[in-house]
Amino acid sequence: MKIGIIGVGNILMKDEGAGPKVTEILKDNYKFEPEIELIDGGTLGLDLLPYIEKFDKIIIVDVVDFHKEPGFIKILKEDEIPPYLKTKLSIHHVGVQDLIDVARFMDVMPEELILVGIQPETIDVGLDLSDTVAGKLNKLIEEILKIVESWGVKCVLQSLQKS
Template sequence: MTAQVLVLGIGNVLWADEGFGVRCVEALADNWTFDQNVKLLDGGTQGLYLLPFLETADILLVFDAIDYGLAPGTLKIVEGDEVPSFMGAKKMSLHQTGFQDVIATARLMGYCPETLILIGCQPEELEDYGGGLRASVAEQIGPALEIALLQLSELGVQAVPGKGDTRLLADPSILRGAYETGRPSEDAACRIGDDRFFPNGS
């Protein structure tokens, strides 16, 4: 029986480097195509709404921004039972707590994927609402995809160069190219909050 594979990017693209995981799965779909047993999914911050996807997967590969306490842009690969603990060791946002809950619930219900792989990148900047990936993190998308393709190949999952399935990705208006070129400048848009609520209006 052919293994069912879920390649998942999670995070919030609105908060700078938090969008790393989502941008990785977008880049994968832009450049590689897989057999029908492989799903590429932008999981965003959906939390428990992702459970139906895990229910049908034998292999789960996750891209995410993870605060490992390392130098910005550092990649770290975690596998198996260590994945849930790493995703919650130093929570950066609610999406990580949510995904821990997803894995825990899937295990409780008896359908967690047998193979778990996390490809995480240490973020540089998170407090930039509306900002894109910093260079140190964006530069790791390519290496992260190489790691993912190697890991999948070792599991018997092959990819072919070409445009992949984008049906489970975000709306085109917030894909990386449109999002990062279309947002206003820092001078035109406050990235850290609404200045009406700052002390003395500054």
């Protein structure tokens, strides 16, 4: 089974960079058995279609306007995803929704597609996440690890391996 975690977002727009930041943290701090692929999808949009075709199961990590308090985290599966992406926070959201629509149209959807979303506090220009979203990254990662473990993948914190 091929599994991918794709963090999408614009790292130049504060909380928009949460998805790529999460994939960076996972790459630097965790080992997955069997191995899974971690992808910084940035603002690639439809250019991510080959990844959608490649994997059996995918987690997309992104900021989503849930109309909730900043830092709110929600897991969306399959048909729940597009309605939330109709509210666009930035130009790349068009790409994620279009990516899912094109994958459905081409009949190349993975067996399972999950979006782990977090409500941003700000998407102003800047390199740093807001304190609120940065403070929720561990919770976001916990949710991702639970999903991956439910798929039979063992997640090991790198620092524990070296001991």
